[in-house]
Amino acid sequence: MTCAAALAVPLTPPASAAPARAAARNAADPVIPGSTRSLPLGPLSAERVRGTAPEQGLYRPDGEDFSLVGVVWRDPGSALRGRVQVRARSAATGEWSGWQDLDTHNADHGADPGTAERDARRVRGATAPLWVGASDGVDVRVRADRALRGGRTGGQRPPLPSGLRVELVDPGDEGPPAGAPAGPPHTSLHTAAAREASAANTDVARFGAMAIPALNKRATERELVRLQGPLRGKPHIGPRPRIVTRRGWGADESLRLSGFTYMKKVKAAFVHHTASGNKYACSQASSVIRGIYRYHVQSMGWRDMGYNFLVDKCGTIYEGRAGGVAKAVLGAHTAGFNADSMGIAVIGTYGSAKPPGAAVRAVARLTAWKLGLYGANPRGRTYLTSGGGNLYPKGKKVRLNVISGHRDGYATECPGKRLYAKLGTARSSAAHYQGR
Structure with missing residues (x-):
């Protein structure tokens, strides 16, 4: 078990999860495509x-x-x-x-x-x-x-x-590229739900940002001190990567349940594939994500997108479940092991198809930063308590890699044989980004 304790102060506000859909639109609100x-x-x-x-x-x-x-x-x-x-x-x-x-x-x-x-x-x-x-x-x-x-x-x-x-x-129309100064109605901040989702990221970006900009390692370390206060010893954290926000990919915030549910920490990351096929262009990734979001919430009945983050085949990283990219947001990605973990889904199907190198590098960059916020070593192992599943009974403490595949916590093919084989590379690269 390797899990640094130097950054023990959590980055989490008090938990809240209202049992109602995000604030309904009024007559002045824009019509959301899709x-x-x-x-x-x-x-x-x-x-x-x-x-x-x-x-x-x-x-x-x-x-x-x-x-x-x-x-x-x-x-x-x-x-x-x-x-x-x-x-x-x-x-x-x-x-x-x-x-x-x-x-x-x-x-x-x-x-x-x-x-x-x-x-x-x-x-x-x-x-x-x-x-x-x-x-x-x-x-x-x-x-x-x-x-x-x-x-x-x-x-x-x-x-x-x-x-x-x-x-x-x-999923509705494409809209402008992420980061554009203005957008169609589905990127507006006219609703309380959209403002709530955007405000959750104001610890690391300006309100209403379409994308959270990348930082170099030194700037990331300064941000870590600002977020957590003085640190004990040398911080091990990778440079913050660029992340397209929910506003950037055009989330209709009225679909999800209002409020957010937080954990105290993130001890591990589970890597997934979406199993949605590989026949998409990177310019269509925002549409694919909007489609998956609608499917998770409207068709499957979840409170929000299940994954905490998504990565496309070109290596672009996207915010998934709302609540703030730097915070410990409880997701719905790995049945039995959602607590104290985050879920990263690479868009595509990687049982027989080789995952693009850009996507694997993006997983490494993202985990180096996000796990670094909570003192976790990407090459290490940690204990998670099972919430119940087909591999481990509820309550069993399981020793897992800090960067694990979905199949490590549940008997499944996910994240596909070819992507799973690349997790060792992702662990080594993430540790390197952290300066380990």
Whole structure:
């Protein structure tokens, strides 16, 4: 176990989490672009899909407007033991894509078991979302596993969970590049919720900033003293990287629950991939994030985006869950180990695809800075207490790498085999950035 105690003073204000959606707009507030269309799935005819497995789906050849798609169901405790595939029709060319699989093993993302966020009535089971680009038609099919064909057998649950729906998410227009002085309505500060989210970062940036600027190592150390007071010994902290704020990527703050929930410290970082596919340009990253945000909140029923940070394939870092990038914000990213940790999601799918070097370097820069705020050594190990999961029972103290993959805390493929293999590089680089 390696966890420095020199920076023991937490960077956290008193916890607060109001049980209501962010402040509603009034007539003077701007209209926020973007929408989510939720459509029920129904039985598929034998003529369309052969086989005897229980199957549901939906064919909507035109008239839709979306860029991200996922499938949800009523009970988050029910697993979808089967295969979910979608194809989409391009709004630009009218051509249909090939069939693409949605990751059905998504219960490992989310709030810890037994918490208010996890047990809220609005929470649903869901696949991972898939980015398909601007589309106007969708075709969905859900097939139960072959071993479960024939309906109820041996007292098992029905092969497919009830209440299956496809979620078609339109993230809204792109807007200006992050850092631009003015923006469309979705980057305004006209709502109390938007002002609340922006004010949470005023310890490290000006109010209303589209991006938190990078600092060199010396300036970062001076900022650390300003935030925490005189330090004991030499600080080990990496230079603060540039971070695009929620305002910068265009978050509709009215979607999330108001208020923030904080922890006392950040002892570890869990690295994820979004499993949303790699067919996006870096110029589209803000749209992808807005789509994931809508899917997490409106489709899955979480209080906010689950991840604390996101990183695109070009290495740009984005603020995730609201509450302040320098603060210990409780996320919903690694079921069972959200407490005392942060979640970083690399946008894409990295089971067989090689993660870009720029993304791995961004993970190292981000962890060197954020873990450094709380005295954690990126090469070290630390103890976290399990909140319950499929690897460790609730209450068990588990020794983990300070920079871990999602699969270290939960039996899952996340963050993908190829990205997981790069975590050693991220640890070494982050420690180097910290001056260790």
